[in-house]
Amino acid sequence: MSGGRPSLVIVGAGPRGTGLLERIAANAPELYADSGLDVHLVDPHPPGGGRIWREEQSPLLWMNSQAQDVTMFTDETVAMAGPVLEGPTLHEWAGLDGRTFADRQRQGAYMRWVYEKTVAALPPGITVHHHPTRALRVGGSREGRQQVWLEGRPRPLLADLVVLALGHLDAELDEEQRELAAYAREHGLLHLPPDFTADSDLSALAPGEPVLVRGFGLAFVDLMVLLTEGRGGRYDGEEYVPSGREPVLYVGSRRGVPYHSKIGYDWEGERPPLPRFFGPGEVDELLARRWGSPRSSEAESGGGFDFRRDVWPLVEKELGFAHYHRLFTAHPERTALPWADFEEKYAAGDGADLQALVASAVPDPADRLDLAALDHPLDGVRHTSREKLQTGLRTYIEDDLNRRHDPSKSPDLAVFIGLLSVYGQLVRLGDIGSWWHGFFSYLASGPPGPRLRQMLALSRAGILKFLGADMTVTAEDGVFRAGSATLPGAVTEARALVEARLPHPTVARTRDVLLRELWEDGAAATPEGLLAVDPVDGRVLDRSGTPHPRRFALGPHTDARGSGAFTRPRTGGPAFRQNDATARAALVFLRDLHYARGVA
Incomplete structure (x- = not known):
């Protein structure tokens, strides 16, 4: 040497x-x-x-x-x-x-x-x-x-x-994005694939032009800002004053709603004692079960663990504990049991027993934590006209803003604290799939409240129009078409489509040639396409699981x-x-x- x-x-x-x-x-x-x-x-x-x-x-x-x-x-x-x-x-x-x-x-x-x-x-x-x-x-x-x-x-x-x-x-574009891009080139359409919005060239989106936007998270918020205020529009109180240079944005997504507003009040009083049901001990047990199995969140039965089956119930119970600890200690008038009694039964319960306990101890359903309903807020919601859909989505956003700025709903902030605690534990498990990261961002990493108020103003001004949940996009007859489960049968056509979400660069599809070649030379990757590293110090693992010195x-x-x-x-x-x-x-x-x- x-x-x-x-x-x-x-x-x-x-x-x-x-x-x-x-x-x-x-x-x-x-x-x-x-x-x-x-x-x-x-x-x-x-x-x-x-x-x-x-x-x-x-x-x-x-x-x-x-x-x-x-x-x-x-x-x-x-x-x-x-x-x-x-x-x-x-x-x-x-x-x-x-x-x-x-x-x-x-x-x-x-x-x-x-x-x-x-x-x-x-x-x-x-x-x-x-x-x-x-x-x-x-x-x-x-x-x-x-x-x-x-x-x-x-x-x-x-x-x-x-x-x-x-x-x-x-x-690099996945198969669907490649097909949409090719169709756009063939028919003179505009297709903007997933990208960091601040780096996107939005100049081709013409004033007054209808634009289909798939994605309702933070990338959409940036897009909305750059195509409205960024083109000379302004807000006058609760109203938006257009410049005349804005396109018309038709936005939808899987959930059909924006990420939840940031919480607009401070924590007061006792914090939930976390971790309680999902801490280092539970993570150690999960890692021990993975011993000898593939580095996968979808391991075969008998080896490893499955996120939905083995991890999510622990996460759900942890978040529920944070929620109810806050409800019982800060708002006891809305409960029907002393906290000590509830906590004892909650710790021992599972599944249907927990549901029965919550139903008996928390009289108002609005005070109960329903993570499935939070994840799918428009499930079963159907509108019969575009106008009713716009009104319904504005009401949803207004309700969310009010709730996230109301200290009487402080169990929401306790769940946020629980999400941070859970995330700190999940890091040790490595690749657990993409669903959790999206769910976390939707609940805990949404836009500032003022951005949602701007969405409402843009909706009232006709610059922003909602499409609904389970958004579909097709390319046919020389245009892009979008529909949703929230407004059955309705189709919106446009000559421009923007994918308002971040790229998902697996090691095989990343445009970073260094990372891609590292993987091609033998570095290990997870089933989600993430580079596998030693959880102790971050050394890159090869496909035998050996850390690179x-x-x-x-x-x-x-x-x-x-x-x-x-x-x-x-x-x-x-x-x-x-x-x-x-x-x-x-x-x-x-x-x-x-x-x-x-x-x-």
Whole structure:
């Protein structure tokens, strides 16, 4: 092995790469003092915010979290081996009201500051080099230095360790999207596939033109903003004043409704004692059942576990416990049993017994938690005209806004807290399929309340029209057509179709050539197409399950993905825990390598 300074390459300089660097700075005094190290950050976008949170994007686009709920710094709630180094939340750093939904430019500036602060905190012997380009390939044996090939450079970077902190990635079109795109080209239509809305070219969507939009989550919110205020429209109180440059958006989805509004009140009183029914012990048991079975959430009977059969009942009971703990302790006048009696029976009950207990102890059905109904809010709802559908959806959104801003409905906030607790446990199970992540986002990661009020104003102005649930899209007779189960028999035609959702880049379909080639060279993937990593420290696994000693991966392209880019303060963020474990493993490896080279 040749001598020289050890070298670490981090591919991706957005929030995850920056968070890893912060943990390297925090742990270096203990694990890597007085040793030289070159850290190479590879990202075509500015360090800190990266692509998604770069400062150069529309000031109309907001964060989806309140400024007080966004931090890049650890606290004592994080279960990690490294030191806690506290720092300001977004609202403390920016001097904002904590309940503000800051724009993404402001968040990008915060991320740039965190990056610069982190670099300044590194020991003198550690030097950071930013390469504003793309990494194309990683080569090298398990025993030797890795070669990281960069776009536009004839020679690779040599690295003793490589960490892939790639963030959100683009994907090649799936079969349905390829067919729709081909039909659009053949018939002169416009088809915009799944994409990050801030990067989409929306200029071809003409004023007054009907546009079918499939997807009612956060990507749709960005689309709505850019095609209305972004084209000169404005809000006058509760009404929207068009500029005349807006298209007409016909939106539908599987659920047919937008994500639930962010909750608009603060927690007061006793918190539910979580985890209660889904904690480390239950996760350990599930992992023990997986021993010797494929890395799959759909394992065959007799080995492993199935999410719906084995995990979901525990999650459902945990969320129910959070809900009813809050109802019984904060609103006892709406219950028919003392909490102690209910808790004892709830802990012992299951299935139909729990349903009977809740029915007897919670008189008003509106106070009961029905997760299935929440997941399918328009099941069985049928309208007989487009006008009644618009009225019905506006009423649904108004009711949701009222409920999510009413402290008397505070069990909703308890369920949100329960969702965060559950997510922290589920990270350890790896790939559990995509349904849970969508359900979590729908309940816990919806838009700010003002965005839903804007939807209502746009609906009243005729700029936004609702299609309903179980949306179908076909391409025939030279146009796109959309229908839904909520308005049977009705068909809406348009010459433009926008898929308002993020790409789903499996390792086989990602447009990131580095990740795809890594998989083709033998890295393991889960059934959902996520890169498989060691849950302990993020080392990339090969198809035999063996961790690579010199390659790590963190973030949404792995089966250790977290619930979002940022962590709420004092919630024990799993991303912090993962970053710390990876940083410590990397520093120990590089320190030992440094000493070995010195001896050699």
